[in-house]
Amino acid sequence: QVQLVESGGGLVQPGGSLRLSCAASGFTFSSYTMYWYRQAPGKERELVASIGGGGTTNYADSMKGRFTISRDNTKNTVYLQMNSLKPDDTAVYYCNTRRPFSAFNFWGQGTQVTVSS
Numbered sequence: 001q002v003q004l005v006e007s008g009g010g011l012v013q014p015g016g017s018l019r020l021s022c023a024a025s026g027f028t029f030s031s032y033t034m035y036w037y038r039q040a041p042g043k044e045r046e047l048v049a050s051i052g053g054g055g056t057t058n059y060a061d062s063m064k065g066r067f068t069i070s071r072d073n074t075k076n077t078v079y080l081q082m083n084s085l086k087p088d089d090t091a092v093y094y095c096n097t098r099r100p101f102s103a104f105n106f107w108g109q110g111t112q113v114t115v116s117s
Contacts, residue, residue, distance in 0.1 A: 002026040002106045004095045009111030012085055016115070020080040022095030022108055030073040032099070036080045038091035038113075045094070051078060085115045 008020040022034070033052045039045040049059045049069040057069050068081040078095060092112050098105040 002097075002104075004097065004106055004108035006093065006095050006108045006111040009093060009113045011114045011116065013117050014086060014115055016085050017081070017083045018085065018113060020082070020093055020111060020113070022078045022080075024076045024078070024095075024097065027097070027104075029076040032097045034069075034071060034078040035096040035098075036069060036078070037094045037096055038089075039094070039110075040088075040091040043091075048093070049080065082113070085113075087115045089113060090115050 003025045005023045006020060008018060010018065012018050030053050033050055035050045036048040037045050038048050047060055048063055049057065049067055051057045051069045051071050055071070059067060066082065066084045069078065071078045080093065082089065090113060092110040094110045095108040096106065
């Protein structure tokens, strides 16, 4: 079965960095676009970044220049490098993969990122 397992969250001071990882299994990882989303308390879940199987990336405007999404298809893992973190980046970060117009849509359990001094 499909599994997505995030790790790497934690408490970091403003201006600091974290690297999140999402280990995937149960599907042909290299064939699927991978997404990072986040959800802050009291807010809707929002798209952070995506990366296609071949490495094409897209970012939400507010994350451009600070966050970098990457993937290692040999390790079935997608990463999110987050730099210059701000308190507004505090959220639960989720990994997602899906195939449009199908029931193939899976989420990880999320990893908490807290940016605070």
